[in-house]
Amino acid sequence: MKKLITGLLLASSFLASAAQTEFTPKQLKQVEQLKENISKSNLSFNILESLTTEIGPRLPGSKNDALAVAWAQAKFKELGFDKVWIEKATFPKWQRFSESGKILTPSEQPLHLTALGNSVSTPKEGITAAVVLFETLDELIAAPKDSLKGKIAYINYKMNRHIDGNGYGPAVKARSNGAVEAAKKGAIAYMMRSVSTAHHRFAHTGGSHYQAGVKKIPNVTIANPDADQIARLVALNKNVTVNINVQTKNYGEGTSYNVIGQFNGSENPEQYVLIGGHLDSWDLGTGALDDGAGVALTMAAAKHISDIKRPKRSIRVVLFAAEELGLWGAKAYFKQHETELDKIVAAAESDFGADVVYGFESNVNAASLPVVRAIAKQLASLNVQYIGKNSAKGGPDLIPLKNTTNAPIFELHQDGTDYFDYHHTADDTLDKVNPDKLRQNTASYAVFALMAADAKTTIKAKPTQ
Numbered sequence: 001m002k003k004l005i006t007g008l009l010l011a012s013s014f015l016a017s018a019a020q021t022e023f024t025p026k027q028l029k030q031v032e033q034l035k036e037n038i039s040k041s042n043l044s045f046n047i048l049e050s051l052t053t054e055i056g057p058r059l060p061g062s063k064n065d066a067l068a069v070a071w072a073q074a075k076f077k078e079l080g081f082d083k084v085w086i087e088k089a090t091f092p093k094w095q096r097f098s099e100s101g102k103i104l105t106p107s108e109q110p111l112h113l114t115a116l117g118n119s120v121s122t123p124k125e126g127i128t129a130a131v132v133l134f135e136t137l138d139e140l141i142a143a144p145k146d147s148l149k150g151k152i153a154y155i156n157y158k159m160n161r162h163i164d165g166n167g168y169g170p171a172v173k174a175r176s177n178g179a180v181e182a183a184k185k186g187a188i189a190y191m192m193r194s195v196s197t198a199h200h201r202f203a204h205t206g207g208s209h210y211q212a213g214v215k216k217i218p219n220v221t222i223a224n225p226d227a228d229q230i231a232r233l234v235a236l237n238k239n240v241t242v243n244i245n246v247q248t249k250n251y252g253e254g255t256s257y258n259v260i261g262q263f264n265g266s267e268n269p270e271q272y273v274l275i276g277g278h279l280d281s282w283d284l285g286t287g288a289l290d291d292g293a294g295v296a297l298t299m300a301a302a303k304h305i306s307d308i309k310r311p312k313r314s315i316r317v318v319l320f321a322a323e324e325l326g327l328w329g330a331k332a333y334f335k336q337h338e339t340e341l342d343k344i345v346a347a348a349e350s351d352f353g354a355d356v357v358y359g360f361e362s363n364v365n366a367a368s369l370p371v372v373r374a375i376a377k378q379l380a381s382l383n384v385q386y387i388g389k390n391s392a393k394g395g396p397d398l399i400p401l402k403n404t405t406n407a408p409i410f411e412l413h414q415d416g417t418d419y420f421d422y423h424h425t426a427d428d429t430l431d432k433v434n435p436d437k438l439r440q441n442t443a444s445y446a447v448f449a450l451m452a453a454d455a456k457t458t459i460k461a462k463p464t465q
């Protein structure tokens, strides 16, 4: 027991000394001041309110998307960022015009549906056909060739609720590839249960794609209660026919812009901490949770840091374009900056709603871990726990970065228990955001970004194998 206690004492004094060598007492005081200032500020909520009220939905390539790009540049300037600029991104532009659905047999009933992004239109009168139910995408893939001729393929897969959103990945496979697999079997349309944990009657949209050489068929999701209804009817051995009607348009290549704001570092301004979110959203709601919150809280975090000091390295806020249609802004950003990715000393994206941050995780080399632990120590008073696995994945817009190089990626894990109740629906609106929780997110990002930018040691990625 005595040995253990001595060991613990040694370990904690080692941690304390690591924090001291990375940060002076003055710097640690500044971190305290930063937390104090944010606890009394409504800045992130005010930014979010402005974006979701004055612009609203921001589908890539839409008029609102262009308005959002102008809004973001003006907001960065208003907040006093040293440098504000835009970088072009292109993507396949798509728009939804109208959508409706009905169950026709065994009795007529409304069907709440929405087109998935990229879906082609039905004929003007819609498509009326019998529904063939599969529980999973694999089950559909295993169906005999031509067995769905003239039918609507339907996947009934239910995603599970979890704090880290781990039900999303397995469920989203049916959204990405369902229409392609259904068309291969001869189906004339594809329908799926929403990728959702909700009980409300909204359908959840999302990205989908077609495959060259496979017929493009209309591609829709239905609300969870409607999915339950269809499943019950099929279980009763009823011949279930539905009419689905979606009117959409694919325009070919569209253009938007990543909007970037930077506070320059005082010693090594070319090195920077990258934080941000994506500026675009789906067209159904106002994109408050996805991802207005990430935009607002990272803009506010940087501004709060600048009120305290200019850390050694720069703080760069990147608002990525066209994430929802396939990470197009992020692909453009990391391509354009391909030769200087080693200037990124830490990267974190907030794109998981606005519930509290509960965990802090790094993905860095061993020499950077004392800095990470010192940051974790300062996050503890915000109820953020240190997750010591050192294998953070980061937000979706960091995927193109990880695909290019090993980068020092961080994750401020948010509670996503309720995120998929609202995700990609008409119900993703400002009232779902709790100002206190958004403040806690803002403070967590600000503490992380300030300390990563101001540490004695420059944080580095794990060495490439």
Ligand SMILES: [Zn+2]
Pocket (backbone or CB within 6 Å): 278, 290, 291, 323, 351
């Ligand atoms: Zn998002």
